Structures are given as C-alpha cells and as structure tokens.
Amino acid sequence: MHNNNKIVFVFDVDGTLECGNPKGPIKLRMLKRMKDKGFIVGIVGAYEKVQPYIKNLDFYFEGDPHKPENMRKVREKFNPFLGFYIADLPRDRIVALENGFCYIKPEDFKLMEE
Secondary structure: OOOHHHEEEEEOOOOOEOOOOOOOOEOHHHHHHHHHOOOEEEEEOOHHHOOOOOOOOOEEEOOOOOHHHHHHHHHHHHOOOEEEEEOOOHHHHHHHHHOOOEEEOHHHOOOOOO
C-alpha cells in the first residue's frame, strides 16, 4: 500500500495550469484526481486564479516574490518523503531544488490514465 500523504505536489499557476496567464498545459481536473488518490496537492503561485475552480486543495500560497519562503513553509508543514514542484520558469527550478523538491516542467507532467 502506498502512503500518498507523504508525497507532495506543488503547482505554480501562470504558465503551468490551464487557468494561468499565460495558460499552461495542466488541466485542473488533474489536480482534483490527485487529491482523490490521497496525494497532498497545493499551489505556490497565483492561487486566486485556482480557488474559484478547486477549493479543497491542501494549501494555497502566493508566488513571486514569496515563492522561496512559501516553498519552505510547505516543506515544514507537510515534511514530505517526496516533493515535486511543477512550474515553468528557470528560477522556479532553483527554488524547488533549494527547498528539497524535485522540479518538473509543466509539459513533462503526465498522469497515467486508468
């Protein structure tokens, strides 16, 4: 049995999610599916663009210029065994790695169909 509650997925919004500006490739239904599977899922980015569509994520934190401190808050709050930050900019990769998260470009993030 998997312990999904120790795996954290953090999403940026702009350039990453379909509701961002610019729009990204990741559909919001993917985040809901991950939550339904028991993963910890939340936002470090323009969270106000996501909340009207998905209200039950585990956390919402603002992005720039507060991404580094908010990624640190996510790590401290959830103490993940494995953490991922899905975001589109080179500086997002740096923030992810500095805070112990794996970095994934939005176009490389895929869920397996059931």
